[in-house]
Amino acid sequence: DGGITQSPKYLFRKEGQNVTLSCEQNLNHDAMYWYRQDPGQGLRLIYYSQIVNDFQKGDIAEGYSVSREKKESFPLTVTSAQKNPTAFYLCASSRTGSEKLFFGSGTQLSVL
Amino acid sequence: GQQLNQSPQSMFIQEGEDVSMNCTSSSIFNTWLWYKQEPGEGPVLLIALYKAGELTSNGRLTAQFGITRKDSFLNISASIPSDVGIYFCAGQLRGNMLTFGGGTRLMVKP
Numbered sequence: 001d002g003g004i005t006q007s008p009k010y011l012f013r014k015e016g017q018n019v020t021l022s023c024e025q026n027l028n029h030d031a032m033y034w035y036r037q038d039p040g041q042g043l044r045l046i047y048y049s050q051i052v053n054d055f056q057k058g059d060i061a062e063g064y065s066v067s068r069e070k071k072e073s074f075p076l077t078v079t080s081a082q083k084n085p086t087a088f089y090l091c092a093s094s095r096t097g098s099e100k101l102f103f104g105s106g107t108q109l110s111v112l
Numbered sequence: 113g114q115q116l117n118q119s120p121q122s123m124f125i126q127e128g129e130d131v132s133m134n135c136t137s138s139s140i141f142n143t144w145l146w147y148k149q150e151p152g153e154g155p156v157l158l159i160a161l162y163k164a165g166e167l168t169s170n171g172r173l174t175a176q177f178g179i180t181r182k183d184s185f186l187n188i189s190a191s192i193p194s195d196v197g198i199y200f201c202a203g204q205l206r207g208n209m210l211t212f213g214g215g216t217r218l219m220v221k222p
Contacts, residue, residue, distance in 0.1 A: 004154075033209075042116070042200065042212035043155075058209070090154050099143045099204045103154030 002027045006091050006104035012112050013078065013085055021076045021107045023091030030096040032074035036060060037088040037106075046089075049074055050096060078109060086110050118201055118213030126221050131188040133216040135201030140181040141211075143204040146173075149215070150197045158199075159186070193220050 004025040013019045025032065031050045035043040045058030049068040063082025068074055074093075078085045088108050092101040118135045125131060135144070143162055147155035159170050161177035161184060168175055172189045184201055201213040 006154075035212075040121070040214065042118075042214045044212075045209055048209065092154070097207065099145060099210065100157055100160060101155075101210065103156070105153050108152075 004091060004093055004102055004104035006089075006107050008107060009105070011107055011109045013109060014112050016080045018077055018079050019085075019109065021078070021089055021091075021109070023074045023076065023104060024072055025074075025091075025093045025102075025104075026072060027093055027102060028071075029093035029102070030071065031094045031098075032068070033092040033094075033101065034058075034064070034066065034074070034076045035090040035092065037090060043090065046076065116201060116203055116211055116213035118216055120216060121214065122217040122219070124219045124221065125191055127191060127193060129191055131191055131195070131218060132185065133187075133199060133218075134183060134185045135203075135213045136183045137203055137211075138182070140205070141203035142181075142206050144175070144177050144184040145202045145204070145210070146175050146184070146186050147200045147202065148197050149200065155200055188218075191218075191220050193222050196220050 007022045033048040034046040044060050046064050047066040049055035065077045090106050091104040094101050116137050145160050146158045149155040159175040164181050165179045166177040174187045176185045198215040198217050200215045202210040204210050
């Protein structure tokens, strides 16, 4: 079945630690996105990539980094510079130029 | 930046009741979308709207693209327990990234 797979489902970060969230898609989509969801708030765009080896900052990129070495994969690293990392992180993909995003099932990141 | 105001923030209704929620913006959009998110999962697209005044249905769901292009509405008829979740609106202006509303949390009492 085609879809987007995020892992792990739950992740805990210690003080000063970098953690990486995985996102893999087999939909053959060129564009991939990372969103952050906080309780009671809408989805905020962290980073997006429209093609391999290229990505752009979204609205809240500070404290995060990404890479896009393969079309299928768009990992997100939450660095120690992100002082409030506790949130639900959603990865999405779409065909180039399409407004229809397909989402993964999310990763809940918490701070120990 | 653009902001979408979604209301109500939450609703607690009886099974069988109809539901209405809306989304308003200070800016115009070319496309409106409605997503549903169930607990612990990612949002799933319900309806996409592309033309001012457009009215589109998906089963018991009906959504409308406001004629001013600054608002959209979602109605759910005869609600059932599996309608529970968070409903998000999203707007897009010609190739730009989507802007999401804050969501309407729907709870249905059997």
